[in-house]
Amino acid sequence: MLEPPLSCQLSITRKSALSFNNTIVTVTDVWGRVVSWSSASTCGFKGTRKGTPLAAQTAVGNAIRAVVDQCMQRAEVMIKGPGLERDAALRAIRRSGILLSFVRDVTPMPHNGYRHPKKT
């Protein structure tokens, strides 16, 4: 049985692929086990509107609402990916009243990985 998390990790992944942009918010406990998650698409946004700061804000709000009932007090934020949605999401987390320990940027950086598609 999962114990109610006293401290949580909020992970905001801003997915940017060739064809779509989306914001996914995952709430996990201190050991990395997922407690709840939400995304712009689950909040009802479709297409290009998924990649907007408003969509990110609503996704964060949804994810936090599901966890606040479980007495989440402190959170650590991990942000992955570029974009304007990062600021909106961080603002929404701050306004929700949860105490933040730290905010990290965990955007993955390859050590010169695979060959990317040609510039259009």
Next chain:
Amino acid sequence: MAFSLTSLSKSLSSLLPSQHSLPNLPQNPPNFAPPVSQSDPKSTSIRLSSCLTTPAEETNAITCPSFAYANTLFFKSGHYNVQVVVADNEPEDKLLGRFRRAVFKAGVIQECKRRMFFESSQEKKKRKVREASKRNRRRRPKPKDSAQSKEETSKKDDDEEDGDNWELPEGDLPY
């Protein structure tokens, strides 16, 4: 029959874990605040030395080890580009500004944009030259003799115009 049933139940109860065998968890929830002082907002690195300092933390390590070392596990696991430690009473705008500045300084977004599409060797050279010029501009500020240099260049231009021999000389030709 009854004797066998009671003996069976006793043996089963001894095998099964008792309900009261759980360890006594500490009543106060352990503090998950990072072990580093938050006084220096510019620092983005975290020191991992002496994670368990107080006797309360040490007792936590014995009673519930997973809780005690949870913070250190989290700090050690994974890799991050930027970290900003947040104070409790910090205003929202200040936190955002600090985070954005740290991300800009680390060059995360620039790197992401660069890696969206393939960069040819020529484009790579141009980028390197641009970056080098930016760096050198910061190191070597422009000299403030621009007024003097302008006068010199204007004088030079006048001399050149007088010495220009493209116009035909006045008077008749010698032959």
